[in-house]
Amino acid sequence: MSESPVVQINNLTKRYGEFVALDSLTMSVDRGHILGFIGPNGAGKTTTIKILVGLSKPTEGQATIAGADCVKDTRQIKRLVGYMPDTFGSYENMRVREYLDFFGAAFKIPRKDRLKRIDECLEITGSSYMKDRYVEALSHGMKQRVGIARTLLHNPEVLILDEPANGLDPQARIEMRQILLRLAEMGKTLIVTSHILPELSRICDTVSIVIQGQLRAFGTLEEIMRKISQRRIMEVQLTEQAAVQKCAELIKQHVEDDSEITPSEAEAEVRFTTSRDDGQLAELLALLGQSGLKVVQFREVPLDLEDAFLSVTREMKGGSGDRPGGMAEPAGTGVAAAEPAKR
Numbered sequence: 001m002s003e004s005p006v007v008q009i010n011n012l013t014k015r016y017g018e019f020v021a022l023d024s025l026t027m028s029v030d031r032g033h034i035l036g037f038i039g040p041n042g043a044g045k046t047t048t049i050k051i052l053v054g055l056s057k058p059t060e061g062q063a064t065i066a067g068a069d070c071v072k073d074t075r076q077i078k079r080l081v082g083y084m085p086d087t088f089g090s091y092e093n094m095r096v097r098e099y100l101d102f103f104g105a106a107f108k109i110p111r112k113d114r115l116k117r118i119d120e121c122l123e124i125t126g127s128s129y130m131k132d133r134y135v136e137a138l139s140h141g142m143k144q145r146v147g148i149a150r151t152l153l154h155n156p157e158v159l160i161l162d163e164p165a166n167g168l169d170p171q172a173r174i175e176m177r178q179i180l181l182r183l184a185e186m187g188k189t190l191i192v193t194s195h196i197l198p199e200l201s202r203i204c205d206t207v208s209i210v211i212q213g214q215l216r217a218f219g220t221l222e223e224i225m226r227k228i229s230q231r232r233i234m235e236v237q238l239t240e241q242a243a244v245q246k247c248a249e250l251i252k253q254h255v256e257d258d259s260e261i262t263p264s265e266a267e268a269e270v271r272f273t274t275s276r277d278d279g280q281l282a283e284l285l286a287l288l289g290q291s292g293l294k295v296v297q298f299r300e301v302p303l304d305l306e307d308a309f310l311s312v313t314r315e316m317k318g319g320s321g322d323r324p325g326g327m328a329e330p331a332g333t334g335v336a337a338a339e340p341a342k343r
């Protein structure tokens with residue numbers, strides 16, 4: 001029999017007066033999994049997280065962590081969840097070990113166990129060498145790692161990390177990724193928010209895309225990518241910028257009426273979306289050549305998580321209109337919108 005999900009969110013709704021910040025959100029995360037929680041500014045991510053960690057009450061719906069109700073069982077929730085916000089706070093004249101000791105004491109870890117636990121958490125996050133350094137003198141990347149060590153002190157089952165890779169250089173991001181994967185291997189369940197989508201796609205096995213308080217896509221990376229890749233994005237690279245419009249016109253005559261065609265004179269290329277098969281695309285390529293266009297590349301653009309995100313964001317544009325804190329119009333590829341992936 002399969003284990004029930006560690007995090008279970010059912011029809012979670014949060015209203016501020018008339019404004020619906022979260023609209024019947026339902027999703028779940030299994031033990032040892034890493035959920036990428038994605039959404040533009042104002043989508044409702046922080047609102048969801050606040051409810052999960054017991055800092056806010058939903059207007060309707062329910063959230064549980066390892067069976068504990070996020071509203072009624074707040075003491076249990078504190079023990080079960082480690083939350084790392086996206087800001088570190090200011091801790092002057094405190095060394096890393098003192099900082100962690102302070103939080104260990106706040107979690108009521110007995111002093112003799114605390115020192116051992118601090119060493120363990122520093123080791124897991126590759127921060128042992130920072131132990132005697134002053135917190136305020138740490139780099140941003142070092143602070144992020146100490147922040148995770150702090151989150152681990154009371155050995156929570158679920159870790160909620162808000163933008164852990166934000167502001168990190170490429171090397172620090174790789175290290176962060178390794179830490180998060182190690183935590184999942186240890187059986188921790190992770191919910192990670194991020195705006196660095198390619199980074200997130202390397203660590204998450206499940207992805208949830210929230211826009212305007214609603215779940216727009218949910219499932220494994222493969223499920224979401226399969227949905228959006230029903231239409232592929234093709235790219236035609238030309239030798240001359242002047243030929244771009246002519247190329248776009250010819251493509252328009254050959255593909256579906258609702259195909260999205262994006263000419264870029266600056267890059268001497270045309271991108272378009274289509275469900276035409278390989279044979280039909282080969283005909284198009286031949287036609288472009290016969291029309292005197294010098295095509296140097298004709299290829300399918302691989303889709304990534306960013307495309308999925310832009311795809312569902314674009315779909316929302318035609319929906320319920322503006323909303324405070326919404327995302328600017330994305331320069332998306334216009335691939336077919338993803339339906340929420342059922343699990």
Ligand SMILES: Nc1ncnc2c1ncn2[C@@H]1O[C@H](COP(=O)(O)OP(=O)(O)OP(=O)(O)O)[C@@H](O)[C@H]1O
Pocket residue numbers: 016019021039040041042043044045046047048323324325
């Ligand atoms: N206390 C509040 N009163 C009224 N509206 C609120 C309150 N808190 C949040 N909101 C609104 O709810 C919506 C969702 O906000 P939330 O902070 O959850 O978004 P988010 O996805 O975390 O965005 P970001 O990525 O910018 O942090 C926003 O439109 C926000 O303005």
